[in-house]
Amino acid sequence: MDRSDALDCCAPGVEGIFEEVAAHDLAQVFAALADPVRLRLLSIVAAGGEVCSCNLEGPLNKRQSTISHHTSVLHSAGLLVGRRRGRWMYWSVVPERLAQVARVLDVELAGPLA
Amino acid sequence: MDRSDALDCCAPGVEGIFEEVAAHDLAQVFAALADPVRLRLLSIVAAGGEVCSCNLEGPLNKRQSTISHHTSVLHSAGLLVGRRRGRWMYWSVVPERLAQVARVLDVELAGPLA
DNA sequence: CTATCATATCGATAATGATCGATATGACAA
């Protein structure tokens, strides 16, 4: 529950320097990506299109409560969306969000010098 | 001291799914980005081109030892390079590294579905 | 209704890391 996009643009202030709130929000997204289990989870969902939680415990070798925790973190970061189908939860990646974060790295940070 | 690039390509294994070591290395890079102070530090250096450590304590409002810690983390992640000039340390971003990480998000994770 | 199954939440533990003050290293000036 934290999808306020302070990162989708250009904070005013000193010439391209991140302001504190924007940096805080962006850091949360990177924190969601800063775990090997979550990165593998993301790659599995990206490759599978729509993947059930129950099909993640095996490949990731983690307990159900741990998987639920990780999907929750990725969802809060706006990187995953979930859809209920009966008792099952199916997860998909949010490509626009990933592209948005990629752009911050590529344009806002690498760009000025590249 | 951890710039082994397991992320610059395509681990073999199951169809685009990150293997554990690659995920571990990539997670370390994102962990370096997962701090608001470091993100602001990066943006200051990106905007300034080559910035002295001594010019970071003020804008970031952190002590010298804390700044040194953060530059060290970013350097270990390959995101910053440092150059000594007399007693001063000047830092620059590594645009190729940032672009490389951006590509992982944009191509390997967002790509398959976008 | 009750039973069952998939997922979510809770509580505890252990590990990681951000921050600071204090100290060490290393470079320049005199």
Add this chain to the structure above:
DNA sequence: TTGTCATATCGATCATTATCGATATGATAG
């Protein structure tokens, strides 16, 4: 050499979080 200044490292504290087992929620089947 000695003194000074910028940076690096050390040690401690506090906060965050990954993980698990146990339990709660919620949906389907009978």
